[in-house]
Amino acid sequence: xxxxxxxxxxxxxxxxxxxxxxxxxxxxxxxxxxxxxxxxxxxxxxxxxxxxxxxxxxxxxxxxxxxxxxxxxxxxxxxxxxxxxxxxxxxxxxxxxxxxxxxxxxxxxxxxxxxxxxxxxxxxxxxxxxxxxxxxxxxxxxxxxxxxxxxxxxxxxxxxxxxxxxxxxxxxxxxxxxxxxxxxxxxxxxxxxxxxxxxxxxxxxxxxxxxxxxxxxxxxxxxxxxxxxxxxxxxxxxxxxxxxxxxxxxxxxxxxxxxxxxxxxxxxxxxxxxxxxxxxxxxxxxxxxx
Numbered sequence: 546x547x548x549x550x551x552x553x554x555x556x557x558x559x560x561x562x563x564x565x566x567x568x569x570x571x572x573x574x575x576x577x578x579x580x581x582x583x584x585x586x587x588x589x590x591x592x593x594x595x596x597x598x599x600x601x602x603x604x605x606x607x608x609x610x611x612x613x614x615x616x617x618x619x620x621x622x623x624x625x626x627x628x629x630x631x632x633x634x635x636x637x638x639x640x641x642x643x644x645x646x647x648x649x650x651x652x653x654x655x656x657x658x659x660x661x662x663x664x665x666x667x668x669x670x671x672x673x674x675x676x677x678x679x680x681x682x683x684x685x686x687x688x689x690x691x692x693x694x695x696x697x698x699x700x701x702x703x704x705x706x707x708x709x710x711x712x713x714x715x716x717x718x719x720x721x722x723x724x725x726x727x728x729x730x731x732x733x734x735x736x737x738x739x740x741x742x743x744x745x746x747x748x749x750x751x752x753x754x755x756x757x758x759x760x761x762x763x764x765x766x767x768x769x770x771x772x773x774x775x776x777x778x779x780x781x782x783x784x785x786x787x788x789x790x791x792x793x794x795x796x797x798x799x800x801x802x803x804x805x806x807x808x809x810x811x812x813x814x815x816x817x818x819x820x821x822x823x824x825x826x827x828x829x830x831x832x833x834x835x
Contacts, residue, residue: 550577550578550613550614551575551576551578551611552576552612552613552630552708552709553575553576553610553613553627553631553709554573554574554575554576554611555574555598555605555608555609555611556608556609556610556611557571557572557573557607557608558571558572558573558574558598558605558609558610559571559572559605559606559607559608560598560606561606567606569591569594569595570607571608571765572595572608572765572766573766574595574759574766575768576709576740576742577740578708578740579740580756580757581735581740581743581754581756581757582740582742582743582756582757582758582759583742583743583744583745583750583751583755583757583759584596584742584743584744584759584761585744585745585746585748585751585758585759585760585774585784585786586744586746586760586761586786587784587785590761590762590784592713592761593636593713593744595744596633596711596713596742597633598610599631599633599711599742600627600631600632600633601617601624601627601631602633604619610627612627613630628705629705629707630707630708631707631708631709631711632702632705632707632709632710632711633702633711633712634698634699634702634710634713634715635698635713636714636715636717638691638694638695638697638698641698642686642694642697642698644686646682646683646684646685646686647673647678647681647686647697648669648673648682648683650686651669651701652665652666652668652704654701654702654705655668655705668704669682669704671704672700672701672703672704673700675700675703675730675733675734676696676697676700676703676730677696677726678693678696678700681693681697691718691719691723692720692723692726692727695715695719695723696727696730699730703734703739707739708738708739708740709739709740709741709742710734710739710740710742711742711744712743713744715731715745716728716747716750724750728754731743731754746786748775748781748786748787748789749813751771751775752771752772752775752789752792752812753791753812753813756770757769757770757771758775760774761784762780762783762785764783767780775789776792789812791810791811791812791813791816794810794817795810798810803824
């Protein structure tokens with residue numbers, strides 16, 4: 546199986562804020578097309594800085610940022626090329642939303658590209674549909690719930706039709722229902738071909754959602770398949786991350802001979818319930834809908 550070439554990558558990248566110590570040093574981080582990638586690390590580990598380097602919001606103090614194998618230039622042309630390929634959604638939607646209505650906010654990026662009015666309308670509609678907020682198009686942004694503001698901010702990035710969508714703690718502050726709706730929206734974006742990178746310290750969410758992980762610790766950055774990295778106790782300790790619930794369940798099932806070493810492991814409570822139901826030959830519990 547061939548490894549996809551990275552869309553965007555940091556090569557030996559380092560960064561320090563003014564008059565401060567290095568936040569990142571010698572970081573190699575590649576984002577291959579078509580994957581769901583979780584960036585994991587404790588608060589203060591440098592996740593947000595890394596995301597801003599990837600999206601061009603910050604400039605590498607050392608090393609380089611590459612887009613499709615070419616080093617990014619930080620002039621107008623280079624940054625426009627980068628930002629039509631890579632879009633960052635920040636943690637707090639109120640730092641991103643500024644227009645009077647949802648539709649106006651989502652249209653801002655495409656209009657700035659100088660696109661024809663019909664193309665702008667099409668992009669806005671597609672983005673609102675992808676995030677399931679078409680009904681909110683004319684809603685004033687200050688009247689949105691927190692979860693709606695989150696999805697509106699993501700829609701603004703999606704309207705730029707990036708190949709890579711980067712999000713900083715997108716589920717922070719959402720209740721369980723809000724998290725589910727957001728993950729469903731991200732699933733639709735992935736199916737449409739968008740590569741998604743999510744920074745989080747929620748290891749259970751990462752295990753459930755991602756294909757691959759990048760874990761930031763004081764020793765540097767380690768990347769690999771999500772299940773492999775989150776089974777590494779030494780790495781989790783170094784990064785000050787807790788053990789994922791799904792990994793603990795998998796170890797217990799395998800220790801008791803209930804799950805083969807190469808068997809698909811349940812990663813969520815719902816998957817464990819389905820696995821138990823299948824083992825016992827019971828009928829699955831009925832799905833309750835509102």
